[in-house]
Amino acid sequence: MEITVTVDGARYVDNVEPRMLLVHYLREVAGKTGTPIGCDTSNCGACTVLMDGASVKSCSVLAVQADGSDITTIEGLANGEWHPLQRAFHELHALQCGYCTPGMIIAAADLLRDNPHPTEQEIRDGLEGNLCRCTGYENIVRAVQRAAEAGATT
Amino acid sequence: MTAETEAPQAPELGRARLRKEDARLVTGQTNWTDNIVLPGMLHMAFLRSPYAHARITSVDVSAARQLPGVIAAFSGADFAGEQGSLPCAWPVTADIVIPNHPPMAVDEVRYVGEAVAVVVARDRYTAADAVEAIEIDYEPLPPVLDIRTALDEGAPKVHPQGNKSYEWPFANGDIEAAFRDAPVVLERTYRQQRLIPSAMEPRAVVATCVADEVTLWSATQIPHVLRFALAAFFGIPEQNIRVIAPDVGGGFGSKLQVTAEEVLAVLVARRLGRPVKWTESRSEGNMTVHHGRDQWQRIRIAADSDGRLRGLDVDLLADMGAYLMLVTPGVPLLGAFMFPAIYKMDAYSFKCTGVFTTKMPTDAYRGAGRPEATFAIERIMDELAAELRMDPLEIRERNWIKHEEFPYTTIATLQYDSGNYEAATAKAKELFGYDELRKEQAERNSRGDPVRLGIGVSTFTEMCGLAPSRVLGSLSYGAGGWEHASIRMLPTGKVEVVTGSSAHGQGHETAWSQIVADQLGVPFEDIRVLHGDTQVSPKGMDTYGSRSLAVGGLALVSACDKVVEKARVIAAGMLEASADDLEWSHGRFSVRGDPDASKTIQEIALVTFAAHSLPDGVEPSLDSDATYDPDNFSFPHGTHLCATEVDTETGMVTIRSYVAVDDVGKVVNPLIVEGQVHGGIAQGIAQALYEEAVYDDAGNLLTTTLADYLVPSAADLPSYVTSRTESPAGNRLGVKGVGEAGTIASTPAVVNAIIDALRPLGVQDITMPCSPERVWRAIQTARENEGAS
Numbered sequence: 004m005e006i007t008v009t010v011d012g013a014r015y016v017d018n019v020e021p022r023m024l025l026v027h028y029l030r031e032v033a034g035k036t037g038t039p040i041g042c043d044t045s046n047c048g049a050c051t052v053l054m055d056g057a058s059v060k061s062c063s064v065l066a067v068q069a070d071g072s073d074i075t076t077i078e079g080l081a082n083g084e085w086h087p088l089q090r091a092f093h094e095l096h097a098l099q100c101g102y103c104t105p106g107m108i109i110a111a112a113d114l115l116r117d118n119p120h121p122t123e124q125e126i127r128d129g130l131e132g133n134l135c136r137c138t139g140y141e142n143i144v145r146a147v148q149r150a151a152e153a154g155a156t157t
Numbered sequence: 158m159t160a161e162t163e164a165p166q167a168p169e170l171g172r173a174r175l176r177k178e179d180a181r182l183v184t185g186q187t188n189w190t191d192n193i194v195l196p197g198m199l200h201m202a203f204l205r206s207p208y209a210h211a212r213i214t215s216v217d218v219s220a221a222r223q224l225p226g227v228i229a230a231f232s233g234a235d236f237a238g239e240q241g242s243l244p245c246a247w248p249v250t251a252d253i254v255i256p257n258h259p260p261m262a263v264d265e266v267r268y269v270g271e272a273v274a275v276v277v278a279r280d281r282y283t284a285a286d287a288v289e290a291i292e293i294d295y296e297p298l299p300p301v302l303d304i305r306t307a308l309d310e311g312a313p314k315v316h317p318q319g320n321k322s323y324e325w326p327f328a329n330g331d332i333e334a335a336f337r338d339a340p341v342v343l344e345r346t347y348r349q350q351r352l353i354p355s356a357m358e359p360r361a362v363v364a365t366c367v368a369d370e371v372t373l374w375s376a377t378q379i380p381h382v383l384r385f386a387l388a389a390f391f392g393i394p395e396q397n398i399r400v401i402a403p404d405v406g407g408g409f410g411s412k413l414q415v416t417a418e419e420v421l422a423v424l425v426a427r428r429l430g431r432p433v434k435w436t437e438s439r440s441e442g443n444m445t446v447h448h449g450r451d452q453w454q455r456i457r458i459a460a461d462s463d464g465r466l467r468g469l470d471v472d473l474l475a476d477m478g479a480y481l482m483l484v485t486p487g488v489p490l491l492g493a494f495m496f497p498a499i500y501k502m503d504a505y506s507f508k509c510t511g512v513f514t515t516k517m518p519t520d521a522y523r524g525a526g527r528p529e530a531t532f533a534i535e536r537i538m539d540e541l542a543a544e545l546r547m548d549p550l551e552i553r554e555r556n557w558i559k560h561e562e563f564p565y566t567t568i569a570t571l572q573y574d575s576g577n578y579e580a581a582t583a584k585a586k587e588l589f590g591y592d593e594l595r596k597e598q599a600e601r602n603s604r605g606d607p608v609r610l611g612i613g614v615s616t617f618t619e620m621c622g623l624a625p626s627r628v629l630g631s632l633s634y635g636a637g638g639w640e641h642a643s644i645r646m647l648p649t650g651k652v653e654v655v656t657g658s659s660a661h662g663q664g665h666e667t668a669w670s671q672i673v674a675d676q677l678g679v680p681f682e683d684i685r686v687l688h689g690d691t692q693v694s695p696k697g698m699d700t701y702g703s704r705s706l707a708v709g710g711l712a713l714v715s716a717c718d719k720v721v722e723k724a725r726v727i728a729a730g731m732l733e734a735s736a737d738d739l740e741w742s743h744g745r746f747s748v749r750g751d752p753d754a755s756k757t758i759q760e761i762a763l764v765t766f767a768a769h770s771l772p773d774g775v776e777p778s779l780d781s782d783a784t785y786d787p788d789n790f791s792f793p794h795g796t797h798l799c800a801t802e803v804d805t806e807t808g809m810v811t812i813r814s815y816v817a818v819d820d821v822g823k824v825v826n827p828l829i830v831e832g833q834v835h836g837g838i839a840q841g842i843a844q845a846l847y848e849e850a851v852y853d854d855a856g857n858l859l860t861t862t863l864a865d866y867l868v869p870s871a872a873d874l875p876s877y878v879t880s881r882t883e884s885p886a887g888n889r890l891g892v893k894g895v896g897e898a899g900t901i902a903s904t905p906a907v908v909n910a911i912i913d914a915l916r917p918l919g920v921q922d923i924t925m926p927c928s929p930e931r932v933w934r935a936i937q938t939a940r941e942n943e944g945a946s
Contacts, residue, residue: 020282022282023282027281030191030192031280035185036185036187036189036191036192037184037185037186037187038185039187039189039191039358039406040191040359040436041357041358041359041439042359042438042439042862042863043438043439043440043862044439044440044862044863044864046862046863046864047357047439047863047868049357076185077183077184077185078184078185078186080184081184085183085184089183089184092179092183093175093176093179093180093183094175096175096176096828096829096831096832098179098182098183099407099662099663099664099832099833099836100356100357100358100404100405100406100407100661100662101178101179101181101182101183101187101404101406101662102189102356102357102358102406102407103357104182104183105185108183123876126871127870127871127872127874128871128872130870130871130872131870131871131872132870133870133871134357134863134868134870135357135871136355136356136357136407136409136836136840136868137357137407137662137832137836138832138835138836138839139835139836139837139838139839139840139874139877139899140835140839140870140871140874141835141876141877142831142832142835143871144871144876
């Protein structure tokens with residue numbers, strides 16, 4: 004099937020198998036390898052991207068479902084300079100191996116869009132769908148708090 | 158450039174430098190193995206055994222081969238002549254049974270998930286489809302699932318040699334005398350459940366074989382060990398192998414392995430003459446990444462009535478799984494030395510029996526043997542305190558090694574070089590509000606609060622910085638414990654640092670830059686750290702056992718020394734002074750008594766590069782390499798305190814506060830150290846409360862996904878209060894290592910807190926993970942027993 008998808012500001016027209024997952028489309032067809040895959044049951048959230056502004060786990064969306072949509076991945080989040088969440092993750096050491104980081108940052112961006120001033124518990128609950136094995140989440144929570152203070156609502 | 162205009166830079170050691178690694182990781186410019194695409198690359202998919210134990214009666218891959226897009230399909234028999242046996246590097250006893258372990262099963266399968274055939278196709282979807290077309294017949298054999306009965310007469314056998322792999326004893330002191338007439342003797346049996354390491358990046362492999370040159374990219378912790386293993390055990394000439402660990406997304410021991418898929422990728426690439434890739438799915442990984450823990454621990458202690466320990470007797474049953482992988486049998490032995498922990502006693506006796514089952518092999522998982530040991534001793538110390546109606550911290554203080562007694566040789570014959578358990582405990586108590594919480598607990602107990610407060614204590618130590626090569630040799634380990642580093646001084650005064658330690662999230666690029674910046678007096682920004690590619694970093698023993706800094710960091714210091722000594726000779730020539738008259742400080746040689754006469758390391762580097770006027774006989778290079786072999790382990794320690802609220806009506810456990818005071822010696826980067834502690838604590842809490850690899854009665858793994866295997870999320874974990882004390886280690890940097898400390902400490906802290914909350918109700922133990930159901934049942938059972946008595 005032919006689909007038209009905008010990914011990080013560039014328009015792509017491709018023929019894909021109907022069963023192809025969006026994350027495989029992004030990684031293997033569009034060449035956007037910044038979004039990794041961590042599981043096959045949509046539990047880990049590593050593959051989270053923004054689809055028309057809302058976060059989705061791209062392993063649980065078919066590429067054909069993304070036809071006509073506007074996708075933002077971690078690679079397209081920076082706008083000339085790093086997004087406040089990218090900066091905060093760096094400054095507060097909210098990543099170690101970094102594998103969960105793209106999904107975690109995108110999910111946090113969506114969280115802050117819904118709730119620009121979350122409490123610690125709201126951050127923890129809001130990121131429940133994104134797993135990190137390295138950080139114990141402490142610094143991730145702090146980073147999201149700092150990004151919120153910096154006004155990272157977009 | 159003169160000396161007056163430059164202030165010497167502040168020391169890098171101890172600075173919370175932001176990580177160099179982050180720029181690529183927060184922007185998605187990563188290089189995970191699964192990102193790699195090579196021209197002509199094919200994709201592998203494996204057919205795996207659905208049986209825990211079965212004979213393979215026939216395999217037919219021909220239908221799979223016929224499918225469009227399929228290039229090849231192979232069964233184990235197709236590689237029988239060349240696939241060899243996956244190595245075990247740690248034959249712990251002379252009579253250990255090490256079964257043959259073909260990467261792809263040929264005659265018999267011994268765990269669910271064992272590879273039996275492989276399809277190679279143009280893309281991963283086609284490969285996955287074609288796996289379904291393979292026809293295979295099995296004759297089921299009885300599974301062996303419980304190590305407590307696996308050694309019984311008449312039990313089904315995993316291997317023809319039987320189910321016992323080895324028995325390893327250790328004893329020091331007169332254990333019988335210690336227990337004879339002891340006023341207090343306690344015996345407990347603890348279960349270390351099986352865990353799945355669950356690094357966020359699934360394993361992935363890309364292999365090429367061009368003519369006779371093999372290149373293997375793998376999501377591995379051990380590129381150097383893997384290269385050696387491919388050469389030593391699979392007959393590929395070592396000089397023709399290059400192994401690359403690109404960005405690696407966590408390991409925790411799970412990527413300290415020589416895997417079937419790595420070997421088969423190389424063999425398939427060689428057979429087909431084309432690059433191949435394999436990336437596991439999470440469910441494939443949960444079945445086939447080596448598991449951790451899985452022990453039954455029988456532990457006995459003898460004590461005087463004032464709480465002084467007399468003796469400790471430990472009998473372990475350790476589940477090896479179906480085969481012995483790289484360090485499978487050695488993992489429980491790392492624990493053997495840690496059961497006595499920080500305590501003094503008269504005698505210690507230990508025995509471990511390694512037992513085969515029809516499950517995925519176990520191997521190193523964060524802490525590897527030491528969390529298990531620490532759990533058991535810290536749990537039973539709490540039991541001893543309860544028995545003697547003492548405070549858990551008081552019983553520990555009565556027995557621990559006093560700070561003035563270091564260096565101290567433990568009953569397990571380790572020489573602890575430094576430590577201060579009093580200082581760490583005092584700080585932890587203060588941060589935690591220990592006395593206030595005890596008061597609140599007493600008050601809530603007395604009014605019968607349905608939500609009980611528990612306080613858990615863990616005063617742990619660990620042996621890390623693996624390891625002195627001679628000690629490894631005495632334990633029959635198949636390699637040394639040294640680490641390698643080299644320094645390349647570039648003509649412009651910048652520095653390339655090559656390390657044999659292979660990072661996968663630890664922040665080597667940052668911390669190593671800090672160490673070298675101090676040693677050579679060059680700016681942090683001028684240093685690039687290279688690792689994880691055997692062609693770039695030709696020597697190394699890689700990363701595990703909290704060894705990178707305590708061994709690899711020291712190798713860096715040695716390599717820097719050599720640069721400075723070479724530079725001294727060249728600087729002497731430049732300054733027309735005697736080398737003995739030069740003083741080295743902050744990246745500069747100055748003539749003693751004439752501070753204006755000086756040369757920076759950068760100036761010396763350029764002169765060395767030009768080589769126009771070097772002293773006679775001096776080579777035009779400042780480069781150096783060094784290999785460091787530690788003469789002792791390092792012994793981080795700390796006091797972790799956990800407060801839990803346990804709802805006696807629902808069994809729900811909530812961690813109310815968690816305080817960790819760690820002594821990891823000198824700290825290179827406090828930001829990184831704190832992060833390691835956080836993550837370590839989280840994994841230890843996960844063992845205490847959430848995680849368990851569960852097999853059913855037929856040997857099927859039930860926890861194949863992250864929906865079933867409960868890796869905790871942010872919502873499941875508390876915020877941690879961390880702090881440090883510092884008793885420097887005996888090495889030149891004073892560093893001990895921090896990678897495993899949190900995991901080792903936190904599991905007993907949490908479980909002790911739960912039991913502490915419920916002890917007034919008669920609960921003595923709860924098997925991990927302490928799920929609400931298990932906690933609730935333990936309370937009910939205790940109430941029934943209470944009612945019956």
